[in-house]
Structure formats: structure tokens, C-alpha cells
Amino acid sequence: MVIDLYFMPGAASLSTHVLLEEVGAPYRLVRVTKEDGKVDPPELERLNPHRRVPTMVDGDLVLYEAIACAMHLADTHPRAGLAPAPGTAERAHFYRWLAYLTNTVQAGFMIFFYPERYTADPAAAPAVEAQAAAALGEMRDLLEGELEAGGPYLLGERFSAADVYLFMLTRWGRRLEPRWWDGPALGAHFRRVFERPAAQRAWEQEGLDPPV
Ligand SMILES: N[C@@H](CCC(=O)N[C@@H](CS)C(=O)NCC(=O)O)C(=O)O
Structure with a gap:
């Protein structure tokens, strides 16, 4: 199918x-x-x-x-x-990462990309965007620290679907200052996933600009 x-x-x-x-x-x-x-x-x-x-x-x-x-x-x-066995502590941490990446980090990016959707006052949109950028900066620092302490992947030595999710979000973070893929641990994580043949093919098929 x-x-x-x-x-x-x-x-x-x-x-x-x-x-x-x-x-x-x-x-x-x-x-x-x-x-x-x-x-x-x-x-x-x-x-x-x-x-x-x-x-x-x-x-x-x-x-x-x-x-x-x-x-x-x-x-x-x-x-x-792409996921640890159900019922294991590793699987629980896999869920934790996926939840955090989607309901906190991705949600933060939505506010940053579309601040006008989060305020009734168009003049307030730049302030909403700045607030979102500050919140995303804290998330980036947390991710940096976690990968630095327990990487190279979110689950340590084990690559999982959560790393692909973070890879996508790190690319979105190129719009922030500093760019997420310039962080030592986040950048190394991004490159590891980017070098995988699967990511290479998808990147090429979507016609995305090279990460520089
Ligand atoms: N919570 C959804 C969000 C999906 C989403 O916002 N997709 C965006 C692109 S990143 C989209 O389709 N945007 C088109 C639109 O909002 O009209 C998910 O994680 O799949």
C-alpha cells in the first residue's frame, strides 16, 4: 500500500x-x-x-x-x-520528548512565526514575537544542556523518531538569533540527523536550501 x-x-x-x-x-x-x-x-x-x-x-x-x-x-x-519497546523507561522518555517537542517547542514556534494570530491588537504583534523568541531561547538552552549532558541523541546513544522531530525544529530555529544549528550540541545533533540518507533524500525532494 x-x-x-x-x-x-x-x-x-x-x-x-x-x-x-x-x-x-x-x-x-x-x-x-x-x-x-x-x-x-x-x-x-x-x-x-x-x-x-x-x-x-x-x-x-x-x-x-x-x-x-x-x-x-x-x-x-x-x-x-525508531522507538524503544513499549512499557520500558526508555519508551516513557521517548513519549516525554515527543510531548515536549510538540506541545511546548513547536507551539512556541507557531507564536514566533504567526504572532498576529495571538493578539487582537495588530500593533502588539512585534512584542508577541519578541516574547516568543525569548521563550524559545530558554527552550534552546534546555535542549543544548540536555544534549550536552546526555547526547548525542535525545535518548542518549539511541536514535529515535524524537530526533527527527527535533531535527525539523532545529531547522525552524535558523530564524532565531543565535540560530539553533549554531549551538554546539544542537548543531552536532542536527548534523548527525542531516547526514542520515533518509534526511538527505527528504531534504533534496523538498528542495530545501542547504544548511549554512
Ligand atoms: N499541530 C500540527 C500543526 C501543523 C501545521 O501547523 N502545519 C502548518 C505548516 S508547519 C500548515 O499546514 N500551515 C498551513 C496553514 O496554517 O494554513 C502538527 O503538528 O501537525
């Missing part, structure tokens, strides 16, 4: 794209564009009420939310080793 991945270059769908490459599942990319509020291809409106990417169609299953896609791909392709 070929999986369809609705994506936009560099968006949250990048994590799903890299993970599809990691597990070796047959898949097809469907590029999404939005112009004047109109979604193309239009079936995305039917598939995902949020009209967002990633949206993944795996047979009868339509799935969205990048974190759910990551967990589903890890569960359905156990041989890819």
Missing part, C-alpha cells in the same frame, strides 16, 4: 517525510499550496479539518498531527527501531 503524504516544503510534514524514508515505506508526495485561503489540492479540506500538513493517507487511515504520524510510523515499522 502506497502512503500519500500531503506536505509543504520545510513544514511540520518534514518530520513525517524523513520518517517515511527511515522506515522504507512506499509513499507518494502530494505538494500542498495555499493561496488566498484556497487549498490545493482541494481534497485536503475533506481529509483534514485543520487543512494542514502533514496529512497522511495510509490505506483506510487518514492521519494528521505530525507527532501522531511519527508514533504511527514507529509502531507500524518496528524493525526500523
